[in-house]
Amino acid sequence: GAGVxxxxxxxxxxxGKYVELRCDPxxxxxxxxxxRQSLGQGPEFLxxxxxTGAADDSxxxxxxxxxxxxxxxxxxxKIQRTERGxxxxxxxxxxxxALGREEAFFGQGTRLTVV
Amino acid sequence: xxxxxxxxxxxxxxxGENATMNCSYKTSINNLQWYRQNxxxxxxxxxxxxxxxxxxxxxxxxxxxxxxxxxxxxLITASRAADTASYFxxxxxxxxxxxxxxxKGTKLTxxx
Numbered sequence: 001g002a003g004v005x006x007x008x009x010x011x012x013x014x015x016g017k018y019v020e021l022r023c024d025p026x027x028x029x030x031x032x033x034x035x036r037q038s039l040g041q042g043p044e045f046l047x048x049x050x051x052t053g054a055a056d057d058s059x060x061x062x063x064x065x066x067x068x069x070x071x072x073x074x075x076x077x078k079i080q081r082t083e084r085g086x087x088x089x090x091x092x093x094x095x096x097x098a099l100g101r102e103e104a105f106f107g108q109g110t111r112l113t114v115v
Numbered sequence: 116x117x118x119x120x121x122x123x124x125x126x127x128x129x130x131g132e133n134a135t136m137n138c139s140y141k142t143s144i145n146n147l148q149w150y151r152q153n154x155x156x157x158x159x160x161x162x163x164x165x166x167x168x169x170x171x172x173x174x175x176x177x178x179x180x181x182x183x184x185x186x187x188x189x190l191i192t193a194s195r196a197a198d199t200a201s202y203f204x205x206x207x208x209x210x211x212x213x214x215x216x217x218x219k220g221t222k223l224t225x226x227x
Contacts, residue, residue: 042217103160
């Protein structure tokens, strides 16, 4: 595809349920990032992959959040036992190299609503 | 935590006027980037300025960087209604992780 694709675009789930959010980065981009954005705030860093490995997961808020990128391409962000405070837009970005040094390409995000 | 802080939080101007947004950050950086976001969804990269650069231009955009003051500004000249969006600065952290940390953004409204 031409850009970063995130699915689903919207997800409504009940408190306590498990959700998976998917990100398809631009082909060939080695760096992949997950961010979370609440209304009126800037994107908040969650986790960064370089290839298959998580290079920095310091932004994950707690152990209910987990992300994988098993083949160095598609990534899945997994949230267990969802809480209403998890409601936000989850953004994925990819970059040819280290994000701080190169332009990031963002997907349109997944709006997660926990009811 | 957020590294950058944009100022002002909101800005409303008339079409044709210039818009200036400022960003301050806390730690030494390698690069600073500006992004634009429409309607709270995907961000679009505008410009990247490296720590050894002082000014950069791209079309109607002009970005300055003052590393001694740990601040940057984004100037949009001859604004258009289509420039209405939120604008964010983002920085990496020199010597730290390669993650990009965003500020809270400036919401710009350009009135026709």
